[in-house]
Amino acid sequence: MMIPLVALHLSSIVSAWAAPAEGPAGLVALLTQLPPSWSSQQSEPGSLRIPVLDSIPEVEPPPAPSAADDEPRPAPLSIALFWPAPPFEPPPKDGAVLDSRHRDARGLCPCGCVRGDPAGAAFAVRGHTFSAAWIERTLHGVIANECQSKSYTDIEALDGGTVGICHFASGSLKTLYGEMNTARYFGMPRAQIPDRPYRFDWWREGMRRFLSTPEARAAQQRAWRAYISPALGKALDHGWASHRELTIAASVANSLGSFGFQQLAEHNHWRPEETLKSYARMSAHKERRRQRLDQRFPLLTTLTSGRDGAAF
16 A cells, blocks of 8 residues: 555655746655655655555545435536527618529529529519519519529420420520520521421530520520510500519410410400410419419509519
8 A cells, every 4th residue: 555655745846846837846845744654765866765654544535325315316417509590581671692502492592693683683574573573483482483494404306396484495495595605506507407406416515515504594584574575565554563473474375375375365355364274274383383383472562552572
């Protein structure tokens, strides 16, 4: 038992000697505090005699457990910590910047995380301004189903060649050609590109190259605005004024073209809701579009306020 105690005190002495803040002075201070039962004589200058313990001190045994120890003790107090949730960020208004912070519930940007107006800048028809927010909700939401049913890189064989965010095909493809350099991608002017071009390898390859470029997104947005503008103008001429009514016109024209929209609207005496119902009865696909339109432009809001989505 003596050796461990000596070794224990020796370690204290070595620690005091090695401590940079104390040095030898710390060692002297430690030796002056030794108890009387320790011998600390120096045998010769410069040497140190290890002190030896004369007797082993008695250590009291721990107290025996009592009956009180068996009694139940109160549970320790626990504190739950909650990390504060980030502040809610509403969708940006017209002219605001949309970046990667503005995502859907899954944390993704279905139509691409971009800066600026994600579906294109505002434009005007017959003096009526269509805001960037209306464009995004109509093009990305109603027509493209948040880019799940249509996307900016689509290229399909449907109708002899269907591409892009609103599925340009047949006549609308010619509108898209007007917004792109056809000589660069197809080696010919747009007037020489044949109808139903999907059957040609050179067309598919050229269109894929175009759709993969940074310019393709804005070009498609410009082409879509140009394609539906005649239908929007006719709707405005017949008193269609709310966001919902004008989205009906854009949705029908996206499928049937401006002339097809006018025929359907005339058949329904230019009543927006009747026109939408007739359109939805044409196919299951068109019925699903009607349902998305009801979700994004509720009819009840239009009837109560006269102009749905006033925040636009």
